[in-house]
Amino acid sequence: MDPSALLRETLLEKLKSGIWRAGHRIPTERALCTEYGLGRSAVRRVLGQLKEAGLITQTVGSGTYVSERIAALLPALESSAVAAAVSPSELMEVRMALEPAIVEMVIRNATPADFARMAQCCERAEAAHTLEDFEHWDGLLHEVIAEAAHNSFVGQVFKLMNQARAQGEWGMLKRRSVTPERRAAYQQEHRQLVAALRERDLERALECTRGHLQHVQRNLLGR
Structure with missing residues (x-):
């Protein structure tokens, strides 16, 4: 750990x-x-x-x-125990299923304040001096996007997913897989996704979401 x-x-x-x-x-x-x-x-x-x-x-x-x-x-601490039991492979499966599924809700419900928070996460991730800091703002960006759906259940699910990302096994895989070139690619993909959401372009936002997750899965798990 x-x-x-x-x-x-x-x-x-x-x-x-x-x-x-x-x-x-x-x-x-x-x-x-x-x-x-x-x-x-x-x-x-x-x-x-x-x-x-x-x-x-x-x-x-x-x-x-x-x-x-x-x-x-x-009782909320029990959710941390659940998150700790989730493997990186299981987490990626859930992300691949859920993140594209909420895009339409985000496009329909997101506010200018939500888009400002997304942009701030992108800026802080790009300015991060360590992989730890980058991973924090990367995870927070996806959580902020989920919160922009303005559905409390979706928000809680993504908080649990971020707890799973904070566990040791995910961190070890991320450190092994992220090169400066891959991090730069992730940052560009984040910007493209946020832009598509802000423009409320459903087709492009779905394409960006799926493409980014497939990229992360390939780099993290080799498939």
Whole structure:
């Protein structure tokens, strides 16, 4: 398991087991960096995921604490366990089926604010200095596209898919498969997809979605 995934799983296990209860102050970013051999940006990203899920709170000048709502949120941690059991091959099968299926909903329901968020994800991915950062913004782009369908069930499914992408096996395959040339190609494909969605061109958006996913599958799994 890669260090980022190990950190995330360790923190989640301490929350699920009750070792860390509501109000518990968790170790500092510096301490987590040292213990897991990670850079500050990687640790912040893991903590950001937990904060976004409502599991922790952060107070400037004070520290990071387990949320007072942790007991109510524990069921959501079970979805993390489900995501961890999904193989990269299974995840790609689901992506190939679902992502093209929501394109029509996105074209029908997306707002200018949604398109602005998509563009921001593209910009941040292109500016990323590490593969970890690129993968974060890559995954977030697909999640933002799903949210633009404005269907709460679809949004939850894609959040679960992104949790699966955060697991160690996917990360290892991605690191082995992504060259600078492939990353540049992915970035171009993302821009083409977002442009087709913004122009509400269904045929081109479907073509871009399927082409991008086939490209990722070929590079990641060799088929």
